[in-house]
Amino acid sequence: MGSSGRARRQDAGPPAEGGPQDAEGCERLVRLASRGDQDAWRALVELYGRRVFALAKSRVRRADVAEEVTQSVFLTVATKLTEGSYEERGRFESWLFRVAMNRVRDEIRRARRRHEGEDNGTISRVVADERTAGPERWETDRLRSAIEELGDADREVIELRHHGQVAFKEIAAMLDEPVGTVLARHHRALGKLRAILERDEASLGKHDG
């Protein structure tokens, strides 16, 4: 009951804002991991691994690349922790996701350089491969396409919040902006997504009609 309850809570969407118990527990794990405690390190990886993966996959669209990015992010984090250069006490989550976002941006830049001069066919093919038939998949794919149409700043907030399950407070710390600004940007991004989805729906309606 306990474990299924916890699994439900983890998957029920973004976490509640500012859970002090979680933050303390997390910092304790960070402290132990930085002293070489493998169990504490595993607990951190279990806690954040899939969230970092989801964030990366939303951007790079390839599971294998997202996996590489995730490993690279945790390697950076482990190195910084053990060499004592982690100085953001109480801000592990925002620090981790800042490392993740930087790594994702690097990967996107690299992919763009690789595909410069090409017809961008590889990325399109990969996306097409992942999109399978079926009405529920169709809805998901429409949403993915709509997210891709957002500007970088809006997209980052959406992906951090809904893929990475990062609290607004942590996003604000990451981006070094007031929480109000982040909330406003999230609200604006939702409005844009809604507009894009409505436009697509109208366009489909026209074709069908």
Add this chain to the structure above:
Amino acid sequence: MDETRMNESHEEQQVVLALDALGREERASAPHDLPDQVVLATRGVIDSATPAPIAMPVAGRWARVGLGLAAAVVVASAAWLTLGSLRAGSPIEADVVLVSTLDEDIETWELLDGSLGVGGDSEFALLAEAIDGASAGIDLSADEMFEASGAL
């Protein structure tokens, strides 16, 4: 709240729910063994961390005070030893020590020379030259020193 705003709010809520579902799907698409892979890839790094000393949190402030005092004693001792060795190691004092040692040996040699008839004028001259050189502050090579002591 007017009807338009209520509709907007409802539609945005739908988008939020759809985004949460998408995020959940992406997280679930991570390989089952992702944590194992990450832990394996980072094991060496975490193992290389220096474990924190256990005594420090237990003994607390007094342990830190004690360690501070111990460190101060070590530093003071090192400084005292360094100064002492500098004094003992000065070239002038070394020469004086050499000369005094040779003086004692000359007396011994003179005694031996008188009783057993060993030694000779040339060896004594060489030894006297060594004493003169040392007392005048002239450095003698290792060979010269060996030769001089051999004369005894």
